[in-house]
Amino acid sequence: MTRRAAAAVLAAGLMLAACGGGGDSEAGDPTPSASATAQPSLDPKEPACSFLTAADRKRLVGSAIDEVVATSGTDRSTQCRWQAASALVQVTTLPAEEWAKTLPQVVAQLEQSGDLTSATDKKELARAKKLLSKASSFSGDQACDAFTTLAELGGAKPGATTTITAVPISEAEAGISAQMCTAGEMTSLIYSVPGLKKTKATDAAVTKALAAAQTRALAAR
Known part of the structure; x- marks a missing residue:
């Protein structure tokens, strides 16, 4: 996965986590x-x-x-x-594991948005879609492993x-x-x-x- 695609998936998923995993939208708005x-x-x-x-x-x-x-x-x-x-x-x-359940949706939204336009991005986003297709059934430890993998692919240590x-x-x-x-x-x-x-x-x-x-x-x- 390219750094751009990985970073986009991770960032979008983390914004959902920051908002409480889809809870009260007003309380999740940090403004x-x-x-x-x-x-x-x-x-x-x-x-x-x-x-x-x-x-x-x-x-x-x-x-x-x-x-x-x-x-x-x-x-x-x-x-x-x-x-x-x-x-x-x-x-x-x-x-x-609750955060992980959002990842397939995040990948699908990025796929539909057209923000990742290069052939490489599209190819790697498809890989992400396949990799995270079972994220809804991840255990907590598997979800944290996915977090680490996406962070690394996005440029983290x-x-x-x-x-x-x-x-x-x-x-x-x-x-x-x-x-x-x-x-x-x-x-x-x-x-x-x-x-x-x-x-x-x-x-x-x-x-x-x-x-x-x-x-x-x-x-x-």
Whole structure:
């Protein structure tokens, strides 16, 4: 698979993971807004709200960010979003096999979109379609293996269990989206502050926060 095709499949699948695996679409939308800030927490006891401590969030953002502005949860996934002024932190976690179920659909959508136009891309996308055709029946460990394979093919280091990408949060602001898949659990973290740029330092800070959330998510299973 070419890096472009692999990266496209992984990125699209991870955006679904960041939104809670197809749960509440409003709670999955990471765009900061004044109306969201004014709303009370839907459920401050949502499990994901305990996956990052106040100290974790302050270390990541640089100041306190303690107000829960949105939560979303199902019997298979959990999500919590904190917001302060224009800063945003969101954590979502779900079983990796639930994320894997989205991959055949992602491949089909990319195939229909026409975004991958070269002969090589089309050939490799067809390989991805075949490779992931049974993703709906993957175990958690198999799903994390697929995550690692797609990450590697997209340019990550061998054995990668974490991906970090820059994402648009609004027309004016960018954010960082990071995902980790280990022991059959997929955890996603979205982080944004004014003027945020993707650097080695921000990558390291996001990775540390994500690892802390993943540890607690695994312990809560």
